[in-house]
Amino acid sequence: VHVFYPREPGITAQRAEYLPDAEVLHGLWSEAFAARIRAMRSYSYVSAPIAKEARRYPVAVFLPGGGMKALLNHALVEDLASHGWIVVAIDPPYNAQALRFADGHVLRALPVSESNWPQDMDDVAYAARLVHWSRDVTFVIDKLMTLDTDGGMFAGRIDLQRGVGVFGHSFGGTAAGTARLLDSRIGAAINLDGWGPEGPFAAVKGPDVGAQPFLWIVRSGPTASSWYPDRLLQPIAG
Numbered sequence: 064v065h066v067f068y069p070r071e072p073g074i075t076a077q078r079a080e081y082l083p084d085a086e087v088l089h090g091l092w093s094e095a096f097a098a099r100i101r102a103m104r105s106y107s108y109v110s111a112p113i114a115k116e117a118r119r120y121p122v123a124v125f126l127p128g129g130g131m132k133a134l135l136n137h138a139l140v141e142d143l144a145s146h147g148w149i150v151v152a153i154d155p156p157y158n159a160q161a162l163r164f165a166d167g168h169v170l171r172a173l174p175v176s177e178s179n180w181p182q183d184m185d186d187v188a189y190a191a192r193l194v195h196w197s198r199d200v201t202f203v204i205d206k207l208m209t210l211d212t213d214g215g216m217f218a219g220r221i222d223l224q225r226g227v228g229v230f231g232h233s234f235g236g237t238a239a240g241t242a243r244l245l246d247s248r249i250g251a252a253i254n255l256d257g258w259g260p261e262g263p264f265a266a267v268k269g270p271d272v273g274a275q276p277f278l279w280i281v282r283s284g285p286t287a288s289s290w291y292p293d294r295l296l297q298p299i300a301g
């Protein structure tokens with residue numbers, strides 16, 4: 064995970080790279096796009112101390128799209144942090160072409176044939192993956208609860224009482240909508256342009272679409288309007 068938070072002003076620290084290991088996704092992009100990503104700079108600093116003001120910060124968890132790295136959305140999560148949020152961006156293992164841990168260990172994306180997932184992408188397989196990512200969110204919230212009480216930098220600074228927000232892009236957005244159905248500590252969720260066989264989240268509770276606020280942002284046009292059954296759109300809109 065990558066944790067973004069309001070930093071103490073006036074601190075000198077190393078500027079964070081916008082997308083570490085950008086070259087591992089080179090095969091998915093044109094050379095021009097890859098060069099543009101490599102040239103981008105962040106406004107974040109590595110391991111800077113958290114702001115000293117005596118307050119708790121609201122929390123949001125971010126999930127990237129399928130095959131993508133969380134820090135492709137660096138600008139999005141750091142902007143939210145600049146408004147007084149702690150944002151935890153998850154890089155799901157085996158999702159992107161390569162995931163480098165702090166100790167240098169690298170996990171590569173697994174082809175479906177080498178994973179434990181069903182090899183087709185029917186509704187059951189798709190929902191199973193969404194539930195798996197939802198459990199990653201639950202694991203991260205558990206760890207945040209520990210960080211709030213362990214005496215470290217984040218002790219007493221994480222506001223978990225009002226609930227955790229979860230948002231994501233594409234597959235990560237659909238996972239965010241699903242996670243809120245499975246973890247009552249999630250107070251709200253946002254799906255940025257994600258959809259699946261059952262709509263903007265997996266119907267893991269049947270007709271129960273959840274009580275927490277849910278925002279679905281999707282591109283307009285016939286693709287969106289014809290994809291989703293009215294039985295899902297009506298209660299979501301309500």
